[in-house]
Amino acid sequence: MTAASILSRSRTALQTPAFAGTLVAAVLVAVVALGGHVMAKQIVSGLLLGSIYMTVAVAFTLTIGVLNFLNFTIPTLFMLTGMVAWGLLSGGYVKFAGGFSWLAALAAGVAVAVVASLIVERFTFRYLKMKHGDATEHAIPLVSSLGFLLIFEHLVLITLGSEAQRFAVPFKADVHVAGLILGVPQLASCALAVAVVAFLSFVLKSTRTGRALRTIAENPDTATLLGVEVDKVVPIVFILTGLLAGVAGALFTINYGDVSPFMGNNVGSKAIAAMVLGGVGSIWGAIAGGLLIGVIETLSIYLFGGDSVQMVVWGLLLAIIIVRPRGLFGTAAIGRGKM
Amino acid sequence: MSGYFSGILAILCINLIFAYGIFIPAAAGQINLGGAGFQAIGAYGAGWLSSVALMPVWLAIPAATVIAGLIGFLISFPVLRTRGVYMVLATFAFGEVVAGFLLRTDFFGGAIGLVVPAHIELPVLVCSALGVTVLAFYLIATRVGLVMRAINDDEAATVLMGVNVRAVQVLAFTIGGAFAGFSGALYAHNFSFVEAQYFNSFLSIYVLLFVLIGGVQTAWGPLVGTLFFTLLPEFMRVGGSWRYVVFGAAIVLMMMLRPQGIVTRSMIDRLSLRRWAPRRSAAGAGHGR
Numbered sequence: 032m033t034a035a036s037i038l039s040r041s042r043t044a045l046q047t048p049a050f051a052g053t054l055v056a057a058v059l060v061a062v063v064a065l066g067g068h069v070m071a072k073q074i075v076s077g078l079l080l081g082s083i084y085m086t087v088a089v090a091f092t093l094t095i096g097v098l099n100f101l102n103f104t105i106p107t108l109f110m111l112t113g114m115v116a117w118g119l120l121s122g123g124y125v126k127f128a129g130g131f132s133w134l135a136a137l138a139a140g141v142a143v144a145v146v147a148s149l150i151v152e153r154f155t156f157r158y159l160k161m162k163h164g165d166a167t168e169h170a171i172p173l174v175s176s177l178g179f180l181l182i183f184e185h186l187v188l189i190t191l192g193s194e195a196q197r198f199a200v201p202f203k204a205d206v207h208v209a210g211l212i213l214g215v216p217q218l219a220s221c222a223l224a225v226a227v228v229a230f231l232s233f234v235l236k237s238t239r240t241g242r243a244l245r246t247i248a249e250n251p252d253t254a255t256l257l258g259v260e261v262d263k264v265v266p267i268v269f270i271l272t273g274l275l276a277g278v279a280g281a282l283f284t285i286n287y288g289d290v291s292p293f294m295g296n297n298v299g300s301k302a303i304a305a306m307v308l309g310g311v312g313s314i315w316g317a318i319a320g321g322l323l324i325g326v327i328e329t330l331s332i333y334l335f336g337g338d339s340v341q342m343v344v345w346g347l348l349l350a351i352i353i354v355r356p357r358g359l360f361g362t363a364a365i366g367r368g369k370m
Numbered sequence: 371m372s373g374y375f376s377g378i379l380a381i382l383c384i385n386l387i388f389a390y391g392i393f394i395p396a397a398a399g400q401i402n403l404g405g406a407g408f409q410a411i412g413a414y415g416a417g418w419l420s421s422v423a424l425m426p427v428w429l430a431i432p433a434a435t436v437i438a439g440l441i442g443f444l445i446s447f448p449v450l451r452t453r454g455v456y457m458v459l460a461t462f463a464f465g466e467v468v469a470g471f472l473l474r475t476d477f478f479g480g481a482i483g484l485v486v487p488a489h490i491e492l493p494v495l496v497c498s499a500l501g502v503t504v505l506a507f508y509l510i511a512t513r514v515g516l517v518m519r520a521i522n523d524d525e526a527a528t529v530l531m532g533v534n535v536r537a538v539q540v541l542a543f544t545i546g547g548a549f550a551g552f553s554g555a556l557y558a559h560n561f562s563f564v565e566a567q568y569f570n571s572f573l574s575i576y577v578l579l580f581v582l583i584g585g586v587q588t589a590w591g592p593l594v595g596t597l598f599f600t601l602l603p604e605f606m607r608v609g610g611s612w613r614y615v616v617f618g619a620a621i622v623l624m625m626m627l628r629p630q631g632i633v634t635r636s637m638i639d640r641l642s643l644r645r646w647a648p649r650r651s652a653a654g655a656g657h658g659r
Contacts, residue, residue: 101455103575154622169454170401171629174582177575178621185614300466300571307459338481342470349463353448356456 081325082224087302088317090275096312106299108144112280113290116140141277148273195291220282310358383499389592391549398518398542404465410569412554417486434555442547472566483565585631
């Protein structure tokens, strides 16, 4: 075995989920070992927050990985879910479900996010065939998505108002584990986030659709030659994006009980940070990055105060982009301009 | 002149200079989504120099412009290692770091903001905007401008022609940073107050939209884009939040129907009556109309 092959093998080993998980776990254990019980509490709340960042980050990384498209509507889809659910519930439109009307409202919110995401697909990819060959060409779908960001956000402002609203979730229960108090909704949402991401990685890895998606990610022209119907597969990316962003929005609403037309902005930028930290285009990178950003955020609030979060997170991000643009788990191929 | 009209004109001038700061790198194929960061550097730099260091305004504004240009120069080396979506992310992160830093640093007033007592009048703004516009047109007309266009069209071919692509890209990024900083310095002295919250990511997004919708092929693009998007909302003031919906829909339609921007090179050729000049179709064949 040559040195080069050992090196390349170790490099592939670095990209496995096992390594990602080990790294995150190691950081957390180290912090807990140094900080004790207080730190453990911060870390748990950081991980719960991180599971939401993780879900949104996976949505970002999926559209960039497959379509090389930084989709700025994702934070808006996240917000749409929460606001639509609140609108339905406060308007009294979901009465049939009895005590679970909040759940029905959130499900409707996720459905709206998926539909909105499909509308975005129509206008950023389906009808967008014109190319002009410049270096700024990759920005066309990005600019379109910025347009949709404005449309959705202001439609919500018009119909549902600009106030932050209370979204009451009736069930409350706590679990005590080793002196830490964990809310059942938080745990359930964490589990749901993990389930959604696991489902996604199963789809990408083992289904025909997933194989088609990965082929497009490799090279859209070759994919067409090999019989992949690009026009039929691309909407699936957007359905998954809407689903991930919507579920994350629903979980955020359950966990924190607040919705506002601007709830997506902060989560969206943290999720972008998480994606870059983990490596653009890598699902496992987005997972590790999301959890790490959640922990970094709660720790920097705890250690340096609330104003420091933006600087700590983005400073770290800028450093990573400069020193190691691939992030922790990314491959160098992403971001070269494909579609 | 009514206060309302002069207010719009002031914002228009500042936005125009800012847009040229984003346009110069964009003309060389670099998307800068951290424009607000450079504008904030200019605004806080000039504001601090004139209000705390008691520097005369005519010196504080150029000094802040130079500082912003210098930071643009320094940041261009790491940023130019990235490309495509990564460059968008890197510049976006830069803008967020600057805003976060200013929000947190008590030296510059922190979250309270910075009061700038010195004031500059509207004629100075108009002259500055005209000056920057002329400068941008001149720059695009020079050999450097030609190289920038070549890099935007095909970087690999430009390298093969023996052009020092890196040097031109660094230059474009530096000039862009200086222009954006200049617009910030003027902003601080016209509005007499700066706060970090103003320089958020939406500001960077809007100014990038001005430039990309206007078109990056010619120096007319930012002028048309800024005029269009600064004045259009004013005329639509009755619409309230709806005007943003219309604005968003206009952007989406624009990207579908005319992604190269409102003004293109071939359009200028057709309008400028230079029928006898040799057609550029050979060079511009791949670029639509």
